Amino acid sequence: MAISKKKILRYLLALFIIFSLNFIIPRIMPGDPLTNLLGEEFSLSEAALQELRSELGLDSPLMLQYIKYWKNIFLFDLGYSYHFNQKVIPLITGRMKWTLVLLLPSIIFGAILGTILGALSGWKKNALPNKTITWTFLTIYSSPPYFLGIILLYIFSFKWGLFPFKGFYETGTLSDIIQHLFLPVLIMSAFSASRNYMIMRGSVLIEKEKLYVVYARAKGLYKEAILFRHIFKNAILPVLTLVALDFGFLFSGALFVEIVFSMNGMGTLIYEALLSRDYPVLQGCFLIITLMVIGANLFSDVLNGIIDPRVRERQ
Amino acid sequence: MRRHFFYSTLLVVSLSLIASCGGNRRRGGSESVLKIGTTKDGMKSASILGDSYLAQFAQISNPPLMTMTKEGKIEGIIIKSYEISEDNTIWTFYLDNDLYWSDGTQVSAKDVVFSIQLFAEEVPYARWMREILKKVYEKENNAVVFELYKPYARLDFDFLTYNLLPQHIWGKIEDPLRHTYSGVMIGCGPFYISKIDLNAGFILFQKNPFWKSTQPEIERIELHVYNNKDVLALALEKGEVDTYYRYNSSYPYPNLERLEATGNFNFIEEPHLSLKFLGFNLRKTPMSDLAFREAISYAINYEELIKLDLLGYGEIPSRGFLPRVMPNFTETTPLRFEPDKAKYMITRAGYRDSNGNGIREDLSGNDLELSILIHNEFIRLAELVRDYLRTLDIDVSLKVVDTNTWINLKDAYKYDLVISRTSPWGMLMHANWATGYFDSRRTGEGVLHTVEDPAFMKLCDNILTTKDERELEKYAQKVQDYYAKNLPAIALHWKRIVIPYQKKFSGWSPNLLYGIYNIENFIKLRIIRGESFEGSENSGLAKT
Numbered sequence A: 001m002a003i004s005k006k007k008i009l010r011y012l013l014a015l016f017i018i019f020s021l022n023f024i025i026p027r028i029m030p031g032d033p034l035t036n037l038l039g040e041e042f043s044l045s046e047a048a049l050q051e052l053r054s055e056l057g058l059d060s061p062l063m064l065q066y067i068k069y070w071k072n073i074f075l076f077d078l079g080y081s082y083h084f085n086q087k088v089i090p091l092i093t094g095r096m097k098w099t100l101v102l103l104l105p106s107i108i109f110g111a112i113l114g115t116i117l118g119a120l121s122g123w124k125k126n127a128l129p130n131k132t133i134t135w136t137f138l139t140i141y142s143s144p145p146y147f148l149g150i151i152l153l154y155i156f157s158f159k160w161g162l163f164p165f166k167g168f169y170e171t172g173t174l175s176d177i178i179q180h181l182f183l184p185v186l187i188m189s190a191f192s193a194s195r196n197y198m199i200m201r202g203s204v205l206i207e208k209e210k211l212y213v214v215y216a217r218a219k220g221l222y223k224e225a226i227l228f229r230h231i232f233k234n235a236i237l238p239v240l241t242l243v244a245l246d247f248g249f250l251f252s253g254a255l256f257v258e259i260v261f262s263m264n265g266m267g268t269l270i271y272e273a274l275l276s277r278d279y280p281v282l283q284g285c286f287l288i289i290t291l292m293v294i295g296a297n298l299f300s301d302v303l304n305g306i307i308d309p310r311v312r313e314r315q
Numbered sequence B: 001m002r003r004h005f006f007y008s009t010l011l012v013v014s015l016s017l018i019a020s021c022g023g024n025r026r027r028g029g030s031e032s033v034l035k036i037g038t039t040k041d042g043m044k045s046a047s048i049l050g051d052s053y054l055a056q057f058a059q060i061s062n063p064p065l066m067t068m069t070k071e072g073k074i075e076g077i078i079i080k081s082y083e084i085s086e087d088n089t090i091w092t093f094y095l096d097n098d099l100y101w102s103d104g105t106q107v108s109a110k111d112v113v114f115s116i117q118l119f120a121e122e123v124p125y126a127r128w129m130r131e132i133l134k135k136v137y138e139k140e141n142n143a144v145v146f147e148l149y150k151p152y153a154r155l156d157f158d159f160l161t162y163n164l165l166p167q168h169i170w171g172k173i174e175d176p177l178r179h180t181y182s183g184v185m186i187g188c189g190p191f192y193i194s195k196i197d198l199n200a201g202f203i204l205f206q207k208n209p210f211w212k213s214t215q216p217e218i219e220r221i222e223l224h225v226y227n228n229k230d231v232l233a234l235a236l237e238k239g240e241v242d243t244y245y246r247y248n249s250s251y252p253y254p255n256l257e258r259l260e261a262t263g264n265f266n267f268i269e270e271p272h273l274s275l276k277f278l279g280f281n282l283r284k285t286p287m288s289d290l291a292f293r294e295a296i297s298y299a300i301n302y303e304e305l306i307k308l309d310l311l312g313y314g315e316i317p318s319r320g321f322l323p324r325v326m327p328n329f330t331e332t333t334p335l336r337f338e339p340d341k342a343k344y345m346i347t348r349a350g351y352r353d354s355n356g357n358g359i360r361e362d363l364s365g366n367d368l369e370l371s372i373l374i375h376n377e378f379i380r381l382a383e384l385v386r387d388y389l390r391t392l393d394i395d396v397s398l399k400v401v402d403t404n405t406w407i408n409l410k411d412a413y414k415y416d417l418v419i420s421r422t423s424p425w426g427m428l429m430h431a432n433w434a435t436g437y438f439d440s441r442r443t444g445e446g447v448l449h450t451v452e453d454p455a456f457m458k459l460c461d462n463i464l465t466t467k468d469e470r471e472l473e474k475y476a477q478k479v480q481d482y483y484a485k486n487l488p489a490i491a492l493h494w495k496r497i498v499i500p501y502q503k504k505f506s507g508w509s510p511n512l513l514y515g516i517y518n519i520e521n522f523i524k525l526r527i528i529r530g531e532s533f534e535g536s537e538n539s540g541l542a543k544t
Helices: A005-028 A033-038 A046-055 A062-074 A088-123 A128-142 A145-159 A174-207 A211-219 A223-260 A266-275 A279-307 A309-314 B002-021 B052-060 B109-122 B128-132 B229-238 B253-261 B290-299 B302-309 B339-348 B376-390 B403-411 B424-428 B454-464 B469-486 B519-524
Strands: B033-039 B066-068 B074-076 B079-084 B090-095 B133-139 B143-148 B191-197 B202-207 B220-226 B265-280 B369-375 B395-401 B417-421 B489-502
Touching: A005 A062, A005 A279, A033 A046, A046 B128, A088 A128, A088 A174, A088 A223, A088 A266, A088 A279, A128 A174, A145 A174, A145 A223, A145 B229, A174 A223, A211 A223, A223 A266, A223 A279, A266 A279, A279 A309, B033 B229, B052 B191, B052 B202, B052 B519, B074 B079, B090 B109, B109 B128, B109 B133, B109 B143, B128 B133, B220 B229, B229 B253, B253 B265, B253 B489, B265 B376, B265 B424, B290 B339, B290 B376, B290 B489, B302 B376, B302 B489, B369 B376, B369 B403, B376 B395, B376 B417, B395 B403, B454 B469
Parallel strands: B033 B220, B369 B395, B369 B417
Antiparallel strands: B066 B074, B079 B090, B090 B143, B133 B143, B191 B202, B202 B220, B265 B417, B265 B489
């Protein structure tokens, strides 16, 4: 199961490049981090502005900032955000905690629902229920998350009054949190499921034409057994990679759901940091996302090796 | 069939179970609670010193020294009176002796000295104080003295926005700027903050038990923070909140009719201090040419802008820029849409299409290609203005950027035209009457700093150093005449803002600066109990 040295080196190189881009990109964006700190109505002398710049470390040469950036990464110190008035690590962990509460169930439900329904649909592609499900998932897949969020909120919260309009919680009890998260998780799961469904369906459509399926049939296996015992294992490989990538996508993709349901998660944190050019927060968020995506990819590599003997042999 | 029935039943039961999970969530609607819905805008942390958006909401628990009345006058909120030395270098504020923090401690001059020094030392946007304040100290009779380096007659205006903090609490906090609250924050206003939870999206205020002045009828104020104004509008309609508040904003005009149709709401409809405008980069030609600006002023269809951008809730502005509701407003010539006159004027000013390519040339013979720098809030309005200017045969394009980039380009004068807005405080800042937006010695988010004319700067300096009411009146008129004559920017419309509220409340008294979010309003607010709300205060919407 060991990952080859070459692969590890590749991951380390990817980390180095992404971390460096992470430093460079916010700084080449137009705009000034000082702007939003001072607000609309201020009048400061140039000397006072310079003093502030120096306090924020914005006046030091880029190379020095870059070296400090790497030093801080190794010290697990992501700096301080003057916009959020907080150290970046507790700020991100505070937000990530809630985003994970929103994302993990969505990824899990999305993966289970998408793969099973996708497999069934690929197996019997002309059955009416499968056609209906395909159209439903296609509609979800091609709808903007914001739009779907508003529609569900309108029906379930505004019209029927079943769910609250905003926030992760109100009283903070478990049932209260579940009630607040139900609609957002439903939407995120639906999006995740629709992507997994499409991939799984396509994958099963290809696999079912292969010779080992004919052989299994010839052996006299039941249809369900062929699908779930043989085809499923081979068809799920691309979905596993997709689920790994989902970690990164859903972190930022959660933004729209967070905006509709007024949730303070990672999506809004990145968005606000971007608008105010909050370098430490932007760097911190992208760093965490990078680590999660690379970690999830590593995990999916290992999982691929377990499921697929061909991959294992290559490794 | 049976299987479908089973799954449908299962779905309905699960939904009902989940929905009923938070059944105890909805509080039992106590009648003395006011729930205000607002949007998050820039609110990022629960730090009263570090987050100016939160500080604005905290003004009812930690009031600033001064407030603005409904008529636009500046008066003390936690002070009885104040006086200024003849040379405008020493200000003395006398505190109200009947003022107590919500923990029972009396508010003293020490608290004021402490708060102002804290702002000057810690808060980035208050650093201007370091350059003006020489000394701050307390005096007998619960008074605070501010000694200034130079004559300055606008300190009372500046103190409209800095919250008062209790020294006995904040003096012990090691890093005040970074200090965030989640629980009780001691305040001396009629309410104090009892809880801040931005994850749940609310800030709760309780009545200050030690408030000695007129007692508010409302026991508790709940500020519900939404990330999205469409959802906030739905929540308001559903009755989740009682009213809508955003600084410098009206309830979205397109949603008003729908809200009125519910029959549950009354509306406050008032002219507003802020406005949207077309600004010129006066450092570049042809924008620096008054004749060119004059021509443009006649090419804009103001009536159409009001109809399309404000859905009728506004009026045609004057050349004097300032809206009618601005204290010391002076009548100047109204702006007019006269396309033929605009064409005549621009031709007479020398901008002709001599090569017949459909685009006029500037005075050096180059095609007039201009761009309007905007951020995405103003796209619709900018498209209309672009079309008006195209009728003058000017090649106009839009440059849409995010706010931070907009500020950056604007400060570097890398633009031709901008469309932006003023804010109520912005109209009052610097030397009042919107001078803060134009004086080239200033800078800031929405500040154009394009007017370098010594006469204008002298006018600003004069205003900054006098407290004489008659002189100020004269200067106000001069400022408006200056705008009318020189058109450094063109107001696109003067808006009216509309604030809906549940009919069970009455006695609203919004002020010019913060609208309904002010102490006087929350003290005067009454709850109509056990009777029909139908006839309670007026209500209808009237647009032009």
